[in-house]
Amino acid sequence: MNSGAVSTPHVLLALLAAGARHGYELKRAHDERLPRARPLAFGQVYSTLGRLQRDGLVAPAGQEREGGPERTAYALTADGRAALERWLAEVEPPMPYVTSTLLAKVVVALLVSDVETARACLVAQWQAHTARLRELTAVKTAPSASLDDVLAADFAIAHLDADLRWLRTTLERVADWHREVHS
Amino acid sequence: MTELQARGVVKTYGRTPALRGVTLDVAEGEIVAVTGPSGCGKSTLLHCLAGILRPDAGEVSWHGHRIDTWSEAARSRLRRTEFGVLFQFGQLVAELTAAENVALPLLLAGTRRREARTAALSWMDRLGVVDLADVRPGEMSGGQQQRCAMARALVTEPRVLFADEPTGALDTLASEQVLIQLVRLAREQRTTVVLVTHEPQIAAYADREVILRDGMVDHTGLGLDTPLPGSRR
Numbered sequence: 001m002n003s004g005a006v007s008t009p010h011v012l013l014a015l016l017a018a019g020a021r022h023g024y025e026l027k028r029a030h031d032e033r034l035p036r037a038r039p040l041a042f043g044q045v046y047s048t049l050g051r052l053q054r055d056g057l058v059a060p061a062g063q064e065r066e067g068g069p070e071r072t073a074y075a076l077t078a079d080g081r082a083a084l085e086r087w088l089a090e091v092e093p094p095m096p097y098v099t100s101t102l103l104a105k106v107v108v109a110l111l112v113s114d115v116e117t118a119r120a121c122l123v124a125q126w127q128a129h130t131a132r133l134r135e136l137t138a139v140k141t142a143p144s145a146s147l148d149d150v151l152a153a154d155f156a157i158a159h160l161d162a163d164l165r166w167l168r169t170t171l172e173r174v175a176d177w178h179r180e181v182h183s
Numbered sequence: 184m185t186e187l188q189a190r191g192v193v194k195t196y197g198r199t200p201a202l203r204g205v206t207l208d209v210a211e212g213e214i215v216a217v218t219g220p221s222g223c224g225k226s227t228l229l230h231c232l233a234g235i236l237r238p239d240a241g242e243v244s245w246h247g248h249r250i251d252t253w254s255e256a257a258r259s260r261l262r263r264t265e266f267g268v269l270f271q272f273g274q275l276v277a278e279l280t281a282a283e284n285v286a287l288p289l290l291l292a293g294t295r296r297r298e299a300r301t302a303a304l305s306w307m308d309r310l311g312v313v314d315l316a317d318v319r320p321g322e323m324s325g326g327q328q329q330r331c332a333m334a335r336a337l338v339t340e341p342r343v344l345f346a347d348e349p350t351g352a353l354d355t356l357a358s359e360q361v362l363i364q365l366v367r368l369a370r371e372q373r374t375t376v377v378l379v380t381h382e383p384q385i386a387a388y389a390d391r392e393v394i395l396r397d398g399m400v401d402h403t404g405l406g407l408d409t410p411l412p413g414s415r416r
Binding site for chain 2: 157161164
């Protein structure tokens, strides 16, 4: 699967581009816009906002109290907007390192086990991937699916599909390799 | 209730075996994807289940009736009345308009022209192509043609829809639209669907996946059946 970490500071800057918000609103907006990402922890929102404020990319924009504790709203600064635009203009390096637990596991299985164990590992993984593909297809075709849901599911489906192709090719390679070694 | 049943189905083209003893049950209202690498026999299986081809050995039954022993005329009647078929491309008659194409199965079954057109337009409406009623296939996009072909396959309200790589010639988004509509309409009508595809992404729309490998059902769930020393298969 894709292992690229989401750049939380930039996502928060982008969410603030539409207007000032406090931490709680930012967390909710983040989880709504990236519905398939790992939900953001409150602590992470506040620590990220702290760093962004220290770097002059966001600034406090007033206090707000609605029956609960006082909340500080944050707004994007001119430097923050410029940083966001720079980040958007940067091209992401396409797979600079091949780091995947799945790949590592298959390599390890071939290293320490026999071919059948490696193949069993690949087959089990294939079945798990296929099951997940089915779940995500149901998510994206549900009548209630939002555009964000569909985009996130499409992304995951495309990556699962790539993994499945790799798994199939690897299974064939392992079988060929085994035949060559043992013929 | 079992809609379709294959028992030990064998089919050979000349000296080339296409199916080598396929056994399969499809329940009523179920959407089954038949997948596997090219040349694994999936299209041949679809043709045998649909009564288009007669197996060399084995049995094919529809609702408990053995159809492989029926005459070509009887199987052809069954296909016209109870089955719908959808292929990858080249199904619409180029000289006819979309609505005439969709109405064709009803006209062949003896329905009056006006009723056939009304039914055709209603199905075209459900598939979002009613605006193309008077357009000829050559002037439509691949996705539009395929939706008209689907309307034609469904206009007789078949109990089983056989779809062979129905989105094989379409881009990702057009393919997705066709599949979503196919699944939605099949669920609404409780139509059984046998969907042949080699793409895991397409098979994921089905309730169940049956994988063929070298003319046989592969129970490892992978379409890869190279026996290794010590394996029990």
